[in-house]
Amino acid sequence: QLQLVESGGGLVQPGGSLRLSCAASGFTFPNYHIGWFRQAPGKEREGVSCINSGGSRNYADSVEGRFTISRDNAKNTVYLQMNSLKPEDTAVYFCARGPIQLFRRCVLWKGEYNYWGQGTQVTVSA
Numbered sequence: 001q002l003q004l005v006e007s008g009g010g011l012v013q014p015g016g017s018l019r020l021s022c023a024a025s026g027f028t029f030p031n032y033h034i035g036w037f038r039q040a041p042g043k044e045r046e047g048v049s050c051i052n053s054g055g056s057r058n059y060a061d062s063v064e065g066r067f068t069i070s071r072d073n074a075k076n077t078v079y080l081q082m083n084s085l086k087p088e089d090t091a092v093y094f095c096a097r098g099p100i101q102l103f104r105r106c107v108l109w110k111g112e113y114n115y116w117g118q119g120t121q122v123t124v125s126a
Contacts, residue, residue, distance in 0.1 A: 001025065001026045002097075002115055003025045003026050004095050004116065004117035005118070006093060006095050006120040007020070007021050007120055008020040009093060009123075010123070011123045011125065012123070012124055013126055014085060014086060014124055014125075015084060017083045017085065018085065018122060019079055019080065019082070020036070020080040020093055020095075021077055021078075021079055022036070022078040022095030022117060023077050024078070024097070029073060030053055030073040032053065032097050032099070033051070033052050033053070033098030033101060033112070033113075034051055034098065034106075035051075035095065035112075036050065036069065036093060036094070036095055037093070037096060037108075038091035038092065038094070039091055039092050039094070039119075040090060040092075045094070047060055048063055048080070048108070049069040050069065050098070050106035051069045051070070051106060052101065052104065052106045053100070056105050058105055063082075067080060078095060082122070085122075086124060087124050088124075090123050090125070092119040092121050092122075093120050094117055094119045096110075096113035096116045096117070097113060098112045
């Protein structure tokens with residue numbers, strides 16, 4: 001059973017912080033690129049951040065300097081630390097499994113990712 005389960009979402013005020021978790025099971029977790037994506041009502045799903053098997057990271061321009069992605073292979077978990085949150089960060093956040101690419105940086109294109117979690121809601125509002 002291949003499974004990705006997001007947690008950690010909630011309601012936070014502008015300027016606040018949240019840490020999202022993506023717990024994986026059913027596959028050889030350290031081999032794969034893992035990405036975080038988000039989707040707001042009426043908008044396309046967009047890439048937020050991703051991390052490859054060696055720990056190389058990529059970020060969308062809109063979150064660079066505010067969000068940090070990390071992975072703990074021993075726990076089969078990827079995290080997204082979100083600081084200085086803005087109302088425009090409000091969305092459902094999904095984690096997803098990408099390909100095995102040992103010598104490539106991950107990309108923030110949803111077409112690269114074939115397996116998705118069910119999402120966790122993040123709402124940034126006063």
